[in-house]
Amino acid sequence: MSTHPSPPALLAGRGGPGERPAGTTPPGTVLHPFRGIRRSASALSRDRTPAFYVLEQRRGGALLQRGVIGALDLDASRGAVLPHEHVLAAKVRAQHRITRLVGGNPEPVLLACRDAPAAGAVLRRVTRAAPDTVVTAPDGTRHALWRLIDPGQQRVLAADLAARSVLIADGHHRYAAAWELRRRRDGRPGPWDRLPALVVDSARTPLGLRAIHRHLPDLGAREAAARAAAVADVEELDPDARRPPRPGELILVGGDGRYSVTRPRPEPLLRALDGRPEAWRRLDAAVLHCLFVDGVWRPPSGPRPVRYLHDGDGHPHDGEGPGSTPSRGTLVLLAPPAEDDIWRLAAQGVRVPEKTTSFLPKPPPWLLTYHHGHQTREPRNARGR
Numbered sequence: 122m123s124t125h126p127s128p129p130a131l132l133a134g135r136g137g138p139g140e141r142p143a144g145t146t147p148p149g150t151v152l153h154p155f156r157g158i159r160r161s162a163s164a165l166s167r168d169r170t171p172a173f174y175v176l177e178q179r180r181g182g183a184l185l186q187r188g189v190i191g192a193l194d195l196d197a198s199r200g201a202v203l204p205h206e207h208v209l210a211a212k213v214r215a216q217h218r219i220t221r222l223v224g225g226n227p228e229p230v231l232l233a234c235r236d237a238p239a240a241g242a243v244l245r246r247v248t249r250a251a252p253d254t255v256v257t258a259p260d261g262t263r264h265a266l267w268r269l270i271d272p273g274q275q276r277v278l279a280a281d282l283a284a285r286s287v288l289i290a291d292g293h294h295r296y297a298a299a300w301e302l303r304r305r306r307d308g309r310p311g312p313w314d315r316l317p318a319l320v321v322d323s324a325r326t327p328l329g330l331r332a333i334h335r336h337l338p339d340l341g342a343r344e345a346a347a348r349a350a351a352v353a354d355v356e357e358l359d360p361d362a363r364r365p366p367r368p369g370e371l372i373l374v375g376g377d378g379r380y381s382v383t384r385p386r387p388e389p390l391l392r393a394l395d396g397r398p399e400a401w402r403r404l405d406a407a408v409l410h411c412l413f414v415d416g417v418w419r420p421p422s423g424p425r426p427v428r429y430l431h432d433g434d435g436h437p438h439d440g441e442g443p444g445s446t447p448s449r450g451t452l453v454l455l456a457p458p459a460e461d462d463i464w465r466l467a468a469q470g471v472r473v474p475e476k477t478t479s480f481l482p483k484p485p486p487w488l489l490t491y492h493h494g495h496q497t498r499e500p501r502n503a504r505g506r
């Protein structure tokens with residue numbers, strides 16, 4: 122379950138995802154300029170002037186993403202930030218430790234908004250100039266940063282975002298850890314009241330949404346299929362077939378076979394999801410865990426180990442992609458959910474199981490650091506502007 126305060130549900134009857142209903146004044150997304158520490162290939166630059174930071178990511182000249190990084194006001198934005206996944210307490214504690222060790226946050230959370238035209242116009246104007254920092258990743262992605270210090274442009278950008286809600290695309294555990302750090306400060310105000318956030322208008326530069334697959338190292342595919350047949354339709358597939366799963370389908374891949382699992386029986390599904398949100402019946406990850414992993418696949422000795430594998434990652438045993446055959450156990454392939462569905466559920470206050478979504482591209486760590494001490498004192502003996 123989540124370990125941080127849940128933002129209240131947005132008012133019903135609004136026009137579309139990320140848009141506020143006319144005539145209402147709920148909390149908005151409050152973003153502040155901050156003094157960032159920028160990393161280049163050869164040096165660190167400590168900015169003395171608070172700025173918004175425009176981030177653009179390109180690969181092979183093609184634009185992947187453009188957004189703005191600012192310091193998210195946790196309390197003022199609480200009703201506008203929409204988490205969509207549950208978090209794991211151990212990972213929240215780990216992120217809290219990282220924040221304390223670093224003295225701040227080495228990477229922003231990734232937030233998606235919808236249709237922010239005034240902010241988009243500011244970003245396009247800023248990126249016509251040469252960037253202040255450029256870093257090229259090993260995969261060839263070019264990450265460029267521009268400092269936005271013009272007060273007028275800052276006001277336009279902040280006002281546009283203040284009228285919108287945002288979806289946490291990546292960074293649920295960091296967001297929860299920020300609330301935990303704030304709680305441990307006993308209400309004392311300080312830079313820990315804010316969290317660096319990259320806000321991307323996904324209507325203009327769409328985020329990629331990939332599936333997160335599961336690897337069950339101690340369960341063979343044939344046995345998994347046999348057990349699944351008691352509660353769903355199972356079809357054996359051509360072992361050489363490499364098609365991705367369709368929505369509503371799980372594909373089991375192992376050294377002893379390849380199987381398609383679809384159409385769970387209504388009664389076992391309802392029992393498995395008892396007490397869960399009704400919307401979970403249509404979420405493949407929820408059905409996988411509640412009906413199969415914690416149901417017909419669960420051994421008498423206790424929970425079965427599960428490993429997570431993102432699209433594009435190498436396989437944990439043979440170094441190949443998610444469609445490859447694991448050297449042991451079963452790889453469970455899922456189809457990615459639709460972004461509109463995630464927005465709708467988040468606006469209703471429904472959280473999906475952890476590790477359901479993988480939004481891309483993500484901002485690289487250490488490119489821009491939000492250091493708590495740097496916000497409250499003038500840096501010494503360092504480059505900066």
